[in-house]
Amino acid sequence: MTDASLPESDHPEQVPPLSVADATTLTDRIVDNVEEVIVGQHDAIEHILVATLARGHLLLEDVPGVGKTVLGRAVATSVDCSFNRVQFTPDLLPSDVTGVNVFNQKTREFEFRPGPVFANVVLGDEINRAPPKTQAALLEAMAEGQVTVDGETRRLPDPFTVIATQNDVEPGRTYDLPMAEVDRFMKKLRLGYPDEDAETRLLERVAGDHPIESLTPVATLDDLRGARRTVANVTLSEPVRRYVSRLASYTRDEASLGVSPRGAIALTRAAQARAVLNGREYVVPDDVQTEAPTVWSHRIDADRPGRDVVDAALTAVSVE
Template sequence: MTDAETEARGNDRTALPVSETADLAERITDNVERVIVGHHDAIEHLVVTILARGHLLLEDVPGVGKTMLARSVAKSVDCSFKRVQFTPDLLPSDVTGVNVFNQQSREFEFQPGPVFANLVLGDEINRAPPKTQSALLEAMEEQQVTVDGVTRDLPDPFTVVATQNDVEQGRTYDLPVAEIDRFTKKLRLGYPDEADETELLGRVAGRHPIESIEPVATVEDLSRARTTVSEVEVSEPIRSYVSRLAGYTRQHAQLGVSPRGSIALLRAAQARAVLSERDYVVPDDVQTEAPTVLAHRVVTGSAAETGGAVVEDALDAVAVE
């Protein structure tokens, strides 16, 4: 399926009014905050990613709530959810599915893998070798998988939330650049402060709050909201601004932001505009989204400078015209 066909399929549904889409995002965020304490911005970034038809990479040390965040969002929307625990012995077919011979019919039947869900959690994705990680490339870019020469569409909407820890470097694999570029955003949660951790301990002392969380939206609501976001107006000066930001990173880093990254920033800015109950993008939307959308796509080639620093420099140097 081409990008245009995927876009058309997502736009078959009637868009929600902008105010209703903003209310939907707020309901999901508030519901997730019943479980996740002290990470309002991260929750909102995940909601923006889903509305922008993208995928999210959560990188941090173990135990800070990466997996719980993804599970909480999945339970907040009445949609299909599958989890893949990435391990060194995981095979690509364990992700995408496999053809199995049926003794009774004497034919091969396709057994879909966990990637066939609206929200897929790839837990500790960097524990699997690159061959297995690459099983997600086609799914994340084209919303389809090809097994034994047969291409099958994935559910719509479709979002991958992957987690990886940044410790135990000797026991993990680096994600290929092509895969990193397919993630709309990359976030870190960080440790909670004392007040938030105290609140968290109080919530989980008995029954864990995720056990009682209920959906506050349907998959149809989410699909219509994504259509709303896709119809948000982006004027030519905004498009030019995004292009110039991307161009700055290409001139000041070993590897700058790709056109895919520019598209991701534009879509994230559209979602951010809707959260502010606007049907048009303003420069503030782009500037709010740029650090989480662009930084992980920039390779500096220097240990002294990070991709985030290059993006911050770009925001300072590139004027809004």
């Protein structure tokens, strides 16, 4: 435990924020730890931390074998928190994710058996292999931090983050995520193939035991809680808020489905987290511009890629 660490608390709401300097040091420490396993994905690791610190969720989409699952697992392992992995398959039921009430023969009462969604970090592997009804089991959890089973609502752990992966091959064997669910992911990333040098280093690391097996936490759960509160306190000035609003308006004029107010909120929160990663306690337009492509591109439906609409907005809308 470092000087910036906080004692574990049974009352998450009582954990005070870290200083900006301590929160920045914390994120640097987590990035360095994940890079013991993941090679050549520094920006992607930072994007995952931004989503986590900004109280968001992340969707990793790419071809099989580029390290999506290992990346999500490495980030979760770097924080000493509860972690569950759900392998989404065509026969997976919603109750397999949220939990189910089971009748206890001894007590003659129903008892709730929580599903894997009850964890601080949930890795939903190949989420698009499950049918829409099962995918929808995550909607309430991601939006409200709770699940409702048989009419009873239960809170999920604090913090709660979903890191989902999906392959963009074999379209005939997968189900498209509904737009309502895609919109609940703060960010959507593609990893891409590593370059030659990065892949060479990767092959060296995995020649024996995989480094993920020896990875240890470098932060406590209360470290993460404190850093999230630091992010929430970052100053978001009126000119920056207005800049985000003008960007959102541009996407609505240029697409059949532009960025919603939820998307605008997601961008401001991500920009706050980016400011902390950069050691600042206030958001500048550069933070917004850095975060906009990964926060907004998947929310836009247009006759051209969403990323192109976001890039056009960043070029056309001036900073005032």
